[in-house]
Amino acid sequence: AQKITQTQPGMFVQEKEAVTLDCTYDTSDQSYGLFWYKQPSSGEMIFLIYQGSYDEQNATEGRYSLNFQKARKSANLVISASQLGDSAMYFCAMREKDYGGSQGNLIFGKGTKLSVKP
Amino acid sequence: NAGVMQNPRHLVRRRGQEARLRCSPMKGHSHVYWYRQLPEEGLKFMVYLQKENIIDESGMPKERFSAEFPKEGPSILRIQQVVRGDSAAYFCASSQGRLPSTDTQYFGPGTRLTVL
Numbered sequence: 001a002q003k004i005t006q007t008q009p010g011m012f013v014q015e016k017e018a019v020t021l022d023c024t025y026d027t028s029d030q031s032y033g034l035f036w037y038k039q040p041s042s043g044e045m046i047f048l049i050y051q052g053s054y055d056e057q058n059a060t061e062g063r064y065s066l067n068f069q070k071a072r073k074s075a076n077l078v079i080s081a082s083q084l085g086d087s088a089m090y091f092c093a094m095r096e097k098d099y100g101g102s103q104g105n106l107i108f109g110k111g112t113k114l115s116v117k118p
Numbered sequence: 119n120a121g122v123m124q125n126p127r128h129l130v131r132r133r134g135q136e137a138r139l140r141c142s143p144m145k146g147h148s149h150v151y152w153y154r155q156l157p158e159e160g161l162k163f164m165v166y167l168q169k170e171n172i173i174d175e176s177g178m179p180k181e182r183f184s185a186e187f188p189k190e191g192p193s194i195l196r197i198q199q200v201v202r203g204d205s206a207a208y209f210c211a212s213s214q215g216r217l218p219s220t221d222t223q224y225f226g227p228g229t230r231l232t233v234l
Contacts, residue, residue: 004160035222045161045209045225091160105151105174106211106223108160 003027004092004109011114013082020067021077021112023092029053033095034075035106036066040088048090051075079114087116120145122212122226123192130232137197137204139229143212149173150193151223152185155207167193168215200233207231 005024013019025034036048051059051066059066067076079086090113093106123142131137143150149168153161163177167187178185182200187193197204207230211223 037225043207043230044227045211047222047224050222093161105163105166105177106153106161107163108153110158110160 003107004094006092006109006112008112009110011112013079013086013114013116015084015116015118016081018078018080019082019114021079021090021092021114023075023077023109025073025075025092025094027073027094027096029096031096034066034068035093035095036064036075036077037091037093037108038086038088039091039111040085045091049077082116084116084118087114089113122147122210122224124208124210124226124229126229127227128230128232130234131200132234133201134199137200137231139195139197139208139210139231141193141195141210141212141226143193143210144224147212147214147224149213149215149221150187151211151213152193152195153209153211155209155228157206161209164195197231200231202233205231205233 003026032053034051038046049059049061049064049066051068058068063080065078089111091111092109095106122144125140151166152164155161165178165185166174170189182198184196207228209228210226213221213223
């Protein structure tokens with residue numbers, strides 16, 4: 001079974017509008033971390049935001065926020081006031097056993113391609 | 119620039135040759151991860167190393183692939199006798215490895231390997 005599911009292969013958003021990119025995850029661990037990365041057409045992977053499973057507040061970083069719904073096992077990324085430079089692939093990732101002393105690998109979803117229209 | 123460095127950025131090899139990919143972690147980072155990205159796919163974990171130690175190689179193919187992170191110098195991912203299916207982007211990430219583990223992995227620009 002897939003551990004990270006991103007159901008939207010592609011999304012379009014009008015410049016200056018907000019957009020939500022979906023991510024659901026599957027784990028039996030109690031402690032885990034959720035990450036979002038951006039991959040522009042140039043290919044590098046850029047860290048955007050992190051949410052720990054024990055964090056009570058939703059994470060925010062500038063125009064990025066993470067809508068964390070633990071019971072539903074979802075960690076959607078919200079980008080406010082979209083800009084043309086936001087056009088890229090966006091990957092949701094999870095690290096299990098996040099607080100257990102094991103700095104483990106990230107498990108990635110297949111990504112969502114976001115296109116921002118002028 | 120104190121980011122994760124990878125070289126070469128692009129590498130072309132013929133079938134049967136060896137590919138060596140290098141990764142220098144961010145300053146102050148002692149943990150290195152290698153991932154592979156096939157076209158239109160997310161990244162897949164290969165191996166996790168600390169200095170002179172392989173911590174987790176569960177994602178690494180059993181044959182032809184090896185990785186090291188020596189006491190001095192960059193981490194090396196080595197692919198022997200490359201085949202066309204090895205064509206992919208290979209990313210290195212590094213982290214500080216501090217606890218509790220809100221440890222973020224920062225990625226290098228990747229090496230695009232093309233096998234002819």
